[in-house]
Amino acid sequence: MTLTATAPADSEAQNRVAPHPAWPKYRRLADAARRPVAADSVAVFRIGFGLLAVYSSVRFLAKGWVDRLYLEPEHHLTYPGFGWVQPWPSPWMHLHVVVLALLGACIALGYRHRLAAALFVVGFAYAELIDAALYLNHYWFVTLAGLLLVLLPVHHRWSLDAWQGRVRAARFVPAGMVWALRAQLAVVYLFAGVAKLNGDWLLRAQPMRLWLADRTHIPIVGPLLDEPLLAYAASWAGAFFDLTIVGWLLWRRSRPWAYAAVVGFHLITGVLFQIGVFPWMMILGTLVFFAPDWPSRLRWGFSRSLSSSTPDFGRAVGVARPVVVLLIVLAVVQLVLPLRHYAYPGNVRWTEEGYYGAWRVMVTEKAGYAQYRITDPTTGSTWQAHPRLVLTDWQAEQADVRPDLIHATAHLLAQHYENEGKPDVEVRADVWVSMNGRPPRRMVDPTVDLVAIPRNLSPSKWILANSAPP
Structure with a gap:
């Protein structure tokens, strides 16, 4: 069953009880979520996610991290309740990462996408749960974004599934799909910004001063990194960026400049702090804030040929009601997790109770x-x-x-x-x-x-x- 709006017959409408005052607002929101928009940007999100999954897995193998992080330790610092999660012995752990790379390629190509995305999320979560000392915020982001790709029908456009007829090729998706992807990115930025609203970050420029002073060896700009004023400027700019960038990306007039700021911000942090593929995830992911049809405006020849060969190409993809419910549950969980530290005594930056999944990025x-x-x-x-x-x-x-x-x-x-x-x-x-x-x-x-x-x-x-x- 898909989420569609149907108007009641006149005789039924006369016998209905007057709707709750909030119902018209809900109907407007539901109608807006069902409004057809171009499927291009969600397809690009899928392709970018898959390519980064391939790159990250290959990088993990090339740097020898499978051995160093999974196989060499005699013991692992497991999460509470997950002590049973242990790495595969060699060479199966290496094969596991190879399979993750292959699944990432399937996601990018849109080949049996939902199965590939589901297996990728399970396999990636398994690797993530092996050792809590390996926790990174961008691993958590990959898990959540992967779940969205499992739930959302993002493989009806520019995919082998559509080309080979396993799913109907479609040029349009409900606007709610674009909202869901944008919301996932917004959660990261907003909670990361809120976490920076503390005295250390704003009034002492810490830990930024420590980090920058440790990078004075960088050519050309290195001597400037030890200046306290630069640390204060970077701290305040980082908080302002995280707290406001979503608004700038949503506003059409400021969007190009905001995206340029996203690229610059994440490239600089990637160079200074060596945080893996996270900068590229955010650079590619935030493209979803542009108009949903922006890729087609580049006049990709593949989209024109697919459009002319598929009879019902213009009919929008539907999203099943159970999927909508799961998306709402996932959204609520993501709003609660970063706030759960209020249920614990003390400063979360010290005790770290409520730290995991809270987007407390680089604040301590x-x-x-x-x-x-x-x-x-x-x-x-x-x-x-x-x-x-x-x-x-x-x-x-x-x-x-x-x-x-x-x-x-x-x-x-x-x-x-x-x-x-x-x-x-x-x-x-x-x-x-x-x-x-x-x-x-x-x-x-x-x-x-x-x-x-x-x-x-x-x-x-x-x-x-x-x-x-x-």
Whole structure:
């Protein structure tokens, strides 16, 4: 069943109860969402997503990250409830990433698109869940955008599915599809901007000052990066950009200039901070803010030939009601997730409770040191243990400053000693962390046995929330 509007017969309309006052507004919104618009921009979004999925997977293989990040660590810092997610052994983990690249190519080509997109999301989410120390905001964005590509019929235009007749070729889609993709990008920018509204970012230009001062080796501009005034300008400009860019992209008159700002902003941040493919995702993704028919205005010959060969090419694609419901649920989840940190005590930038999926992009820099004290209750003996006993260097760098990973490390240490014939050891952590250039403060209650505390989403009373910097 598709979401379509039907007018009641006159006799039925006379017997109906007067509609709720809000109903006309809903009808106008629903009619606007069903309005046919060109399918070009959503097709370009699909193609760009698929090509970046291919590039990212090939890059992952070429740099040897499958071995370093998945296969070399003896243990992984899993998410609560996902301890069962472990990497495939070699060479299957490599093959997994190769399959992700092939699925990305299928998405770009529109070949059995929905199946390819669904398998890609499952495969990508699996790789994302292996180790919480690998969490990146742009991985979360890829997962969500992939879900949208599963739900939305974006493969009726410029796709092998349409060319080979598996789906009807169509030049139009409901406007709501374009809104959904725009909203996904808007969520990223707006919540990233809100996260920057704090004293460190605006009043101390931190952590921007730390990052720029660490990049003075860059040719030509390097000496300027150590100037405090530049750090303040970059911090305020970053907050202003994130908070307002969606509005500028939506306004037709400012859109070309806003898109130029998007390109410039993400190219600069990509060069300075080496954040992988995220800049390219946003540069390609924000093209969806232009008029839906902008690609056809470039007079692509393929669109003209397809148009002339398909009889019902001008009829818009429908979106099923269950899909509409799922899109609404997905939207609500994305609005709630970034706000859930208000359910936890303390400063989220310190405790990181409610951090995942909240688009808190580049607002905190931490450095720290963690030491664990192991107690064997059967003998009463106590000794010190370093996290690198069970973690690699890159895992320990994250686990030294992130409370949830400190908790996970304590459980891994207990497991390590249990395997050595010392069951039921107690593990306490002494952790000192510097946030945004401040002097180190103790983060974890050193008297608490972390192994006795289950890993779940309840507030962690063992985190010293009162030690958080102002």
